[in-house]
């Protein structure tokens with residue numbers, strides 16, 4: 001037990017740009033968890049961190065203290081094959097749903113802890129909740145049993161793993177202190193490290209549909225995540241990936257799960273979604289030390305997808321987490337009662353699809369939450385018939401809205417139409433902007449912009 005301190009001294013020091021020691025940060029988190037530091041005091045400290053930042057040593061200490069607030073999973077016998085992926089969240093980002101079974105089919109064990117959606121970014125837990133019966137609240141024993149028997153497991157944050165992050169994140173959400181790089185780094189990594197993987201691939205989104213829209217900010221976050229993860233002995237690599245348009249065709253919970261299932265089935269898939277899923281899975285194999293390079297990993301991933309092995313793993317995962325495999329096989333997920341097709345009012349090329357505008361439409365349909373207490377309608381969403389760069393003729397379907405009712409159908413259609421610009425030319429954007437690996441990590445060397453994928 002560390003000696004008692006006066007939290008006001010720590011708040012003042014951080015306010016004035018000073019540094020907290022690891023022992024002070026340990027004490028702070030531990031005292032907050034037992035009620036010795038109030039929400040008011042913690043909020044003041046979090047705001048001081050937002051304004052003043054943290055050193056790497058402070059970020060490591062905060063991450064460690066939040067991990068220590070709960071249990072840490074270990075998986076003897078398989079831990080050298082464990083790997084996970086984390087995305088900072090985007091519009092239509094359903095990669096995890098296909099990637100976890102794909103990585104398992106390629107020989108990894110994926111203990112994945114996912115989050116719920118907030119604001120314009122969806123959450124994997126909400127998407128999975130659209131599978132009838134699927135349970136994500138698993139205790140540690142069940143989490144491990146599913147991981148060992150299936151090869152992957154997809155759970156939500158529980159009171160057991162990094163509980164301090166759960167409480168602090170709720171406070172941040174209520175006090176305008178989410179947007180802080182050191183707090184984001186320690187929040188993401190405390191959960192991920194507590195769940196026990198040895199390797200971690202980070203998908204840091206950049207662009208209008210991303211949490212951090214600017215490239216410099218996203219890069220700084222990616223670098224900090226890799227540096228801090230490395231301090232915990234985790235092999236980590238971060239990809240800065242494009243979120244200046246929605247990923248794939250679907251935005252909305254059921255629709256995104258269907259799109260992920262279709263990829264696993266080998267049905268024609270959106271190129272950006274399929275490619276990102278493959279690359280990030282290959283990166284997991286490299287990061288976990290199961291392949292020497294992406295070039296070596298890619299055929300393993302392609303085979304796991306093409307042979308149907310990844311779909312088999314997904315079906316097993318759904319069964320192991322109490323979901324309906326029959327619903328997966330029949331693509332029988334919740335469906336919205338009303339569909340409205342928005343057509344192109346001119347021919348040409350889709351020059352732009354504004355991800356934030358479409359995410360706002362889906363939020364207003366009831367497909368996301370503005371506040372953590374909001375309930376979600378899993379069935380509503382948008383299916384994009386045309387992505388950026390695709391040609392359209394006048395009258396072609398651009399988008400299909402899946403609506404709960406016709407109450408605001410016209411206004412939502414008009415907003416959807418306004419989010420898509422048709423013109424004459426499209427400037428291709430790279431799917432992967434940069435790859436940031438730990439200094440000196442050879443598989444990633446020279447692997448930065450505009451990869452020949």
Ligand code: URA
Nearest residue numbers: 115178183184187188
């Ligand atoms: N996601 C998290 O888990 N934590 C943050 O602080 C931000 C995004």
